[in-house]
Amino acid sequence: MAWTSKVLRVDLTKGTCKSEPLNMEWAQQYLGQRGLATKYFISEVDPKVDPLSPENKLIMVTGPLTGTMASTGGRYSVVTKGALTGAIACSNSGGYFGAELKFAGWDMIIFEGKSPKPVYLSIENDKVELKDAAGLWGKTVWQTEEIIKKSHQDPQLRVSSIGRAGENGVMYAGIINDLHRAAGRSGVGTVMGSKNLKAVAVRGTLGVGNIKDPRAFMVATMAAKKVLADNAVTGQGLPAYGTQVLMNVINEMGALPTRNHRDVSFEDGRKISAEAMAEKRPTDGKSHLVTNAACFGCTIACGRISKIDETHFSVVNKPEYWGASGGLEYEAAWALGAANGVGDLEALQYANLLCNEDGMDPISFGATVGAAMELYDLGILTKEQIGMEAPFGSAKALCELAEMTVKGEGFGKELGLGSARLCEKYGRPDLSMSVKKQEFPAYDSRGIQGMGLTYATSNRGACHLRSYTVASEVLGIPFKTDPLVTEGKAGLVKAFQDATSVFDSAGVCVFTTFAWSLADLQPQLDAACEGDWTMEKLAEVGERIYNMERLFNNAAGFTAKDDDLPPRLKTEPAKTGPAKGLVNGIDLMRPEYYQLRGWDEQGVPSQETLSRLGL
Amino acid sequence: MQVTFKLFAMLQDYLPPEGRKDNVLALDLADGTTIQQVIERFALPEKSCKLVLVDGTFVPPAERDTRTLKEGETLAIWPPIAGG
Ligand code: SF4
Numbered sequence: 001m002a003w004t005s006k007v008l009r010v011d012l013t014k015g016t017c018k019s020e021p022l023n024m025e026w027a028q029q030y031l032g033q034r035g036l037a038t039k040y041f042i043s044e045v046d047p048k049v050d051p052l053s054p055e056n057k058l059i060m061v062t063g064p065l066t067g068t069m070a071s072t073g074g075r076y077s078v079v080t081k082g083a084l085t086g087a088i089a090c091s092n093s094g095g096y097f098g099a100e101l102k103f104a105g106w107d108m109i110i111f112e113g114k115s116p117k118p119v120y121l122s123i124e125n126d127k128v129e130l131k132d133a134a135g136l137w138g139k140t141v142w143q144t145e146e147i148i149k150k151s152h153q154d155p156q157l158r159v160s161s162i163g164r165a166g167e168n169g170v171m172y173a174g175i176i177n178d179l180h181r182a183a184g185r186s187g188v189g190t191v192m193g194s195k196n197l198k199a200v201a202v203r204g205t206l207g208v209g210n211i212k213d214p215r216a217f218m219v220a221t222m223a224a225k226k227v228l229a230d231n232a233v234t235g236q237g238l239p240a241y242g243t244q245v246l247m248n249v250i251n252e253m254g255a256l257p258t259r260n261h262r263d264v265s266f267e268d269g270r271k272i273s274a275e276a277m278a279e280k281r282p283t284d285g286k287s288h289l290v291t292n293a294a295c296f297g298c299t300i301a302c303g304r305i306s307k308i309d310e311t312h313f314s315v316v317n318k319p320e321y322w323g324a325s326g327g328l329e330y331e332a333a334w335a336l337g338a339a340n341g342v343g344d345l346e347a348l349q350y351a352n353l354l355c356n357e358d359g360m361d362p363i364s365f366g367a368t369v370g371a372a373m374e375l376y377d378l379g380i381l382t383k384e385q386i387g388m389e390a391p392f393g394s395a396k397a398l399c400e401l402a403e404m405t406v407k408g409e410g411f412g413k414e415l416g417l418g419s420a421r422l423c424e425k426y427g428r429p430d431l432s433m434s435v436k437k438q439e440f441p442a443y444d445s446r447g448i449q450g451m452g453l454t455y456a457t458s459n460r461g462a463c464h465l466r467s468y469t470v471a472s473e474v475l476g477i478p479f480k481t482d483p484l485v486t487e488g489k490a491g492l493v494k495a496f497q498d499a500t501s502v503f504d505s506a507g508v509c510v511f512t513t514f515a516w517s518l519a520d521l522q523p524q525l526d527a528a529c530e531g532d533w534t535m536e537k538l539a540e541v542g543e544r545i546y547n548m549e550r551l552f553n554n555a556a557g558f559t560a561k562d563d564d565l566p567p568r569l570k571t572e573p574a575k576t577g578p579a580k581g582l583v584n585g586i587d588l589m590r591p592e593y594y595q596l597r598g599w600d601e602q603g604v605p606s607q608e609t610l611s612r613l614g615l
Numbered sequence: 616m617q618v619t620f621k622l623f624a625m626l627q628d629y630l631p632p633e634g635r636k637d638n639v640l641a642l643d644l645a646d647g648t649t650i651q652q653v654i655e656r657f658a659l660p661e662k663s664c665k666l667v668l669v670d671g672t673f674v675p676p677a678e679r680d681t682r683t684l685k686e687g688e689t690l691a692i693w694p695p696i697a698g699g
Contacts, residue, residue: 468699
């Protein structure tokens with residue numbers, strides 16, 4: 001059946017852990033992971049809830065394919081009301097934690113309330129216990145994992161935890177598992193910290209033994225793996241160069257947001273690209289990149305494992321950072337680099353290591369530094385306020401500000417607010433490059449028009465992973481569209497959003513979609529999951545999930561006004577490149593998008609749409 | 616005429632050593648040289664020329680045979696790649 005059919009409910013206020021049967025009717029309507037946990041969440045939580053209050057809940061959830069032999073089947077998600085955004089949040093992570101949780105026999109864990117003191121949850125199959133985390137509070141993610149493994153005398157435990165960023169109320173704190181895999185966005189780690197929940201440590205030995213039709217499942221997963229292996233992108237490009245290979249592409253296209261989106265190309269872009277990561281450094285003759293890496297069950301292996309230059313100013317006399325560790329991925333390299341005008345690869349890796357070590361979203365952190373550097377450039381923030389000179393391009397400032405932010409020290413406390421709250425505080429809300437208070441990722445929507453609509457209508461705030469139209473507009477997957485026009489983008493965005501909702505609910509990685517379509521996923525789900533999982537049903541599930549999330553946000557107080565871009569992208573044309581002279585055409589795309597979705601002019605789903613989708 | 620030529624990812628191995636460091640090579644081409652002719656001159660495998668940009672703008676496969684390069688333009692080529 002693929003689902004374990006068991007939910008673990010943890011009341012942190014009372015300190016109790018209870019097993020409940022999974023609502024199988026909902027599983028048929030929402031599949032798993034993102035969809036199913038969101039259904040639980042909105043059924044139990046008031047949309048107006050303060051994200052950092054005990055009344056907010058936090059769900060860690062697997063998908064039906066998590067822990068199975070499906071390629072990339074190791075994913076899990078964290079669903080809550082985001083601290084950064086106040087919108088529905090769903091952050092997805094790879095690594096090994098998700099599969100281990102499934103092996104322990106749980107589809108999801110629902111955390112509610114707030115513990116009176118720091119605790120962590122220990123799971124060994126059915127044996128579930130909240131344990132004292134006094135000795136873990138104040139520790140980094142990396143220390144936490146080591147201490148827990150030692151105290152349980154079990155090196156095979158999988159640990160997901162917050163670092164000091166989550167404890168210190170950094171509004172974009174993430175939850176890190178397996179040392180450098182992150183449920184990174186929207187402040188899910190901030191919510192976890194507000195509950196005094198430091199970590200979840202899990203050991204599962206039960207496996208996933210309840211596949212509906214094991215023989216058909218083996219045939220389907222083998223065929224799908226062959227599709228990934230035979231595809232040049234998933235079979236060669238991603239393992240060899242990782243996501244970082246996009247740096248030069250997007251820069252060349254004039255769609256690489258630079259210096260807080262003042263510019264659309266970065267003169268030092270190549271220095272922070274995948275190609276640069278593979279080159280030998282003059283200082284030690286070694287390349288930054290050590291190897292690629294895979295999450296559980298993944299046959300793509302896009303992950304980057306790198307070694308920082310030991311002679312770099314950021315890590316001199318800090319041997320704890322000299323080992324091989326995760327990074328740099330494209331988004332982190334962009335946010336820590338181009339967004340601030342910093343072209344020092346080693347500095348970016350140092351800041352990235354701090355984000356992993358202490359659980360902080362590098363996209364929101366980097367982009368917030370970019371906003372602060374612009375405020376500094378304009379004389380609104382001074383050297384005294386920041387505690388240092390912070391011009392665009394300063395690698396030193398980037399590294400020091402990262403240290404201060406995770407520790408919650410000095411100006412780091414203000415950076416921890418995120419760019420929207422920071423810019424608001426200093427009277428320039430227009431300088432926050434965000435939607436629904438969440439910072440943009442690494443694509444400038446003046447040069448890739450569809451991404452403007454993607455950001456504006458993403459249910460979790462600006463995000464590329466809700467509808468990655470870059471695949472079509474830049475890379476020609478599944479077909480090439482013109483990145484500079486708005487025509488046709490409303491339909492493209494809707495199609496990507498609905499399909500992505502299904503992938504995010506299945507337990508597999510969205511990067512499979514560079515080779516797989518829903519038609520490749522469908523036979524795997526149909527063989528694994530009880531019920532009749534046709535293409536039509538999956539398409540409807542995807543659309544249902546997107547609309548359900550939208551209903552939550554509307555009830556939380558979001559309106560059509562929040563489906564918009566910052567004025568810079570609508571009024572300041574790109575200065576260079578193919579998009580020179582263009583702004584984003586969000587106002588042209590949004591009405592058509594609402595219409596295609598069956599929403600009214602205010603972005604509210606019509607009764608007809610809701611009843612068609614069974615909402 | 617002078618044209619800037621860039622090859623990335625696995626294709627960078629097709630650049631002479633002096634170009635590999637920065638993925639870029641200055642080319643002196645006869646007027647009227649097409650993109651396809653440059654692809655052939657460097658013996659780039661056809662199916663590896665997935666993303667072909669001239670000054671950042673995509674040139675579809677069907678136009679590579681006829682699209683001539685102009686003085687000062689930048690031709691950049693990638694194999695099939697993706698990111699996130
Ligand atoms: S493609 Fe990359 S991110 Fe996705 S599961 Fe594989 S290694 Fe992890």
